[in-house]
Amino acid sequence: MHVPIKVSHLLSMRFVKPCHLGVISSSHTLQWCFASSSPSSKPIFTHKRKMLLILGTGWGSYSVFKTIDKKLYDVMVVSPRNHFLFTPLLASTTVGTLEFRSIIEPVRNAGFRESGHFHLSYATGLDSKKQELFCTSVLDSDLKYSIPYDKLVIGVGALTNTFGVPGVAEYAFFLKEIADARRIRNRILSNFELALQPNNDLSENARLLHVVIVGGGPTGVEFGAELYDFIEQDVARLYKKMQGQVKVTLVESNKILSAFDERLQAYAEKKLKERKGFEMKQSSVVEVTKDMVRLSDGTIIPCGLVVWSTGLAPRDFTASLDFPKNKMGQILTDRYLRVKDDSSGNIFALGDCADIEDMSLPCTAQVAEREGRFLSQFLNSGCDEKICKPFSFQSMGMLAYIGRYEALTDTPQMKIKGVPSWFLWRSAYLTRLGSWRLRMQVPLDWLKTLLFGRDISRLE
Amino acid sequence: MHVPIKVSHLLSMRFVKPCHLGVISSSHTLQWCFASSSPSSKPIFTHKRKMLLILGTGWGSYSVFKTIDKKLYDVMVVSPRNHFLFTPLLASTTVGTLEFRSIIEPVRNAGFRESGHFHLSYATGLDSKKQELFCTSVLDSDLKYSIPYDKLVIGVGALTNTFGVPGVAEYAFFLKEIADARRIRNRILSNFELALQPNNDLSENARLLHVVIVGGGPTGVEFGAELYDFIEQDVARLYKKMQGQVKVTLVESNKILSAFDERLQAYAEKKLKERKGFEMKQSSVVEVTKDMVRLSDGTIIPCGLVVWSTGLAPRDFTASLDFPKNKMGQILTDRYLRVKDDSSGNIFALGDCADIEDMSLPCTAQVAEREGRFLSQFLNSGCDEKICKPFSFQSMGMLAYIGRYEALTDTPQMKIKGVPSWFLWRSAYLTRLGSWRLRMQVPLDWLKTLLFGRDISRLE
Incomplete structure (x- = not known):
């Protein structure tokens, strides 16, 4: 009973190395396009779709995920949190004006093609040449693996800055x-x-x-x-x-x-x-x-x-990336949210971990959400600069x-x-x-x- | 600003030994009857009221607390939990059919004469001759103190029995x-x-x-x-x-x-x-x-x-008490819920930690709640056996x-x-x-x- 489900699950990744078992999966030569061709499930013709890998489930990433055209992309999300959090109301939960679960929404509710397309993991590294992301499971630190992508959206947010103050x-x-x-x-x-x-x-x-x-x-x-x-x-x-x-x-x-x-x-x-x-x-x-x-x-x-x-201070993953950054350690992007100096044009960054060069926008939910919606439009257009004007921001207040x-x-x-x-x-x-x-x-x-x-x- | 409030708080106990400070409070000779005579608060003539100390906030104890006549008794509650839990629906919260806070009720909502009349502590020992209970704070294990009582209700519940099975x-x-x-x-x-x-x-x-x-x-x-x-x-x-x-x-x-x-x-x-x-x-x-x-x-x-x-298995406190018990370690009581062989007649036990001799009732919420309501009636009657018939139980199903x-x-x-x-x-x-x-x-x-x-x- 378990095998077909597991096999389809394995096939859903081109290149999986479950390191805690010390085995390289034999499925590493298979292409993403055969993703759901396991005998137990109806074949979905995914070969037309590109693989969009989204990091994070905050305002920016969640906004991309909700508005992206899922007929055009196979979407996979990697995040240490399996829910979206409505941050502007978070302070209300500290004293019980609102309850904790009243301001979060499980990302799985927003619809994944397959349940294995969400991963409760941290991104730990990136090979931008091989187009491959390295991850570690939140639940088992020995479980390390990599995921290939065609397009990558980095929206991992940021940490609170302690400014090195002791304690x-x-x-x-x-x-x-x-x-x-x-x-x-x-x-x-x-x-x-x-x-x-x-x-x-x-x-x-x-x-x-x-x-x-x-x-x-x-x-x-x-x-x-x-x-x-x-x-x-x-x-x-x-x-x-x-x-x-x-x-x-x-x-x-x-x-x-x-x-x-x-x-x-x-x-x-x-x-x-x-x-x-x-x-x-x-x-x-x-x-x-x-x-x-x-x-x-x-x-x-x-x-x-x-x-x-x-x-804010950058997360370890953001800090580990070898891309141009601003003084605050944010990844610099152009107005199409493409990471600066990335020749592939397939890596995007948004929200608190990123900064659009020469725009100096504040690190707010509003900016991140708007960037997310913009990025979906751009990706849905096939990244066509003729169809899609560069990002602009007018604050709603x-x-x-x-x-x-x-x-x-x-x-x-x-x-x-x-x-x-x-x-x-x-x-x-x-x-x-x-x-x-x-x-x-x-x-x-x-x-x-x-x-x-x-x-x-x-x-x- | 702090002093009067603190003083009235101290006075609300006849005999307080805050052990982590290594000091014996000078208030130990004061009587409970002067409880609220601090200069800052309106004097309440508590000398007519007896001090009822309730241990626990489960079905039995909470039921006593809610139905006791607070004109007759000064009620103090000691429990490691500051809320009542509607246990019959607990299983529903394990998968999210109900949310956790939807089936609990803070005991402070049920009304205390003073906010210091609830203590988030474990009962650790009892001196039934001196009518004194020993407690340790849940929040600070160095904070040990004792509380005097006129009437004591033991409703501390029980633990799950592991039957000594390893692991x-x-x-x-x-x-x-x-x-x-x-x-x-x-x-x-x-x-x-x-x-x-x-x-x-x-x-x-x-x-x-x-x-x-x-x-x-x-x-x-x-x-x-x-x-x-x-x-x-x-x-x-x-x-x-x-x-x-x-x-x-x-x-x-x-x-x-x-x-x-x-x-x-x-x-x-x-x-x-x-x-x-x-x-x-x-x-x-x-x-x-x-x-x-x-x-x-x-x-x-x-x-x-x-x-x-x-x-069920008895809690440490129940096990430490030197009263007659049944085979399951439950405190034996008579049909007025008075602890057996306690000559004072001021100690009562109910719920999962107790057993009415020769009645063999099941350990359910229904029994505990009914016992609680009965005990309130008995206490409200001034413990008069002529007014109050002994406890009887007819299951509602x-x-x-x-x-x-x-x-x-x-x-x-x-x-x-x-x-x-x-x-x-x-x-x-x-x-x-x-x-x-x-x-x-x-x-x-x-x-x-x-x-x-x-x-x-x-x-x-």
Whole structure:
């Protein structure tokens, strides 16, 4: 029973080396075009289709995957994550305004020709001459293999930049993935429970209930906003004694939300500063330990949680690639998202791991998604520059939640703040959610939070 | 700012020894009756109220907590879990039919007089003469303290019995808590993703997709049923190649669902056996390793997941208590749930950790919940045997889901099987869910699963 399925699976790769078995597969001479010719499955005439290999399942890659013409390409995706994450709402999950699974969508739902066309693996290396990608399984580090491609899309995203500050990697919490948000939620709830336990040490309690946010970009500010909603709406109800003791310090060396219109930015700053226990420090962090943060002026802030959100650093895979890069380690591309100095013209890069030369676009979901849709168009056109104009970007604007049902909306047409902007923030994201499942669940979560409060169950 | 709050917190315990600080609190001579007399809070005249200490947040304890008269008692709860778990639906969360947080309810939502009246701790010992309980924090094992009580309710539940079989504790998965269900879900999804990765070894794939369930009680059978729904409804859609390869073996030394009516039991057995890839083994397991299970007849079953659900064993705390117990290590009580041979009459035990002498009730949610409600009545009556008749139990019947929209209903009035019984199963549980939050979320999860399928995103 197993054999035909397995065989078709093996055949679906031209060149497979399962290294943990130490065997080179005999199928390495077979061509991709015979992919589904196993006796058990109806033959699909794939020989007309080129093999499009997409790395990553973030905004850019997922956008390519969803809009590419699957009659033209056999699409294979390699990513350490088998779901797409709606990052603009990630901060809401750290305190339970939304639940984790309400903002993710399994990529398999978007439809693969064969279930073996998604691989839960890291890309580890690239042979651009042989057109071959090297991978390691997320689930078994001994399982290494390679995949051939005709066209390659690199959309692996980026890491949070620690700027080499000691202790950040060990003790600070990032906010990029669901696992990060869950760790933060767990830590917040644990600290509240711990501070309520018989424990004479007042300074220890003050430490447990002090949160330091490093970085005043949208992620840092929105996390702070959600945290304050949680404190005012739920801590006040369920951890009454603690409400007055909670402190939040936001450390930012420049202005917060610096990309926003100046008046909106000033409004946000004013609103945040009004909050009890909130402090803004124009400084930078030079050390993080298990229980404190040290600023550049020597100030020590004892704290129970550090959330670090300060710009991007390249992933190991991106760093390993021998392509021209900018100062931030991003792969340089032309306006067709083709990697610079790659003579084949078959390698594309987009999103946070890439930079279109001379365009200097911000590293946002909006840019990555638009690049993804553009790239699909270009690939669907057969990479024909006559049909497809080079990529151009006109920002639709920016949104940021600042707490207490207020947000900022900064678009070329309008600058709004306050509650109307919050309505816009919620409506805009609702329409951008990628599936009906999410469009059903997200408003229900909002309703549930409104009616019943946030779930403070501490799960391991 | 911190001091008054902290003081009132300290005062809420007569005798607090925060051992990790090595200090004996000066508040140890204060009486509970002054509990909330700190300057910052309105004095509450608690001196009329007795201190009721409840251990655990399962069916029995939570039922006491919800129905006790809080004008009569100051209630304090100590539990390693700050939520109540609706266990009959736990199996549904292992494959995502329901989400984890849809079947739990934070105990703090049920209302404490003060937020410090819930402690996320393990009970570690008891001095019944001094009426004092010893605890250790779940979050900081150095944080040890004691709590005085007037009345004590022991409802700490039980562990899954491994019967000393080697490897069970290390490699098998239990199914008692949300963390267990999450581990199982994660393992199932990981094994599917792993089996799809380039990997020549057919026998390794067969192992990954083989699930062994040990124990044919309701938990084991319902997990098997949910797993089959997942295979038929979602694996068929999203991991097409794998569907034919999945195998499930149910190992049970007796009959499955042996507590049910014989005809219903036979029906369930027939239905399960009809399923492709399903096998039932009347045997027992003698060893579990990382990748196989060995049966008593020597058979070795290579497998990727072992779910172990075979009866109960006492928790360390229960084992440490110097009270009369039955053969299974359960604390013996009289029909007022008072612990046998405790002369004070102030210690009660209920649920899976206890056994009413000469009543031999099954260890079910129904029994524990009924005991809890009875105990509240008895405590509310001032423990007056004239007002309160001893505990009696008439079963409302049993329900079990067997997959494919079929269930068994076994009540004194009726024995039904099949789809009508499944309707009954869902309706009955829906009405039993303890809060409107859950009553809203559970049917929405069912609807979501029906409309969009289960979420196969693999989260760490």
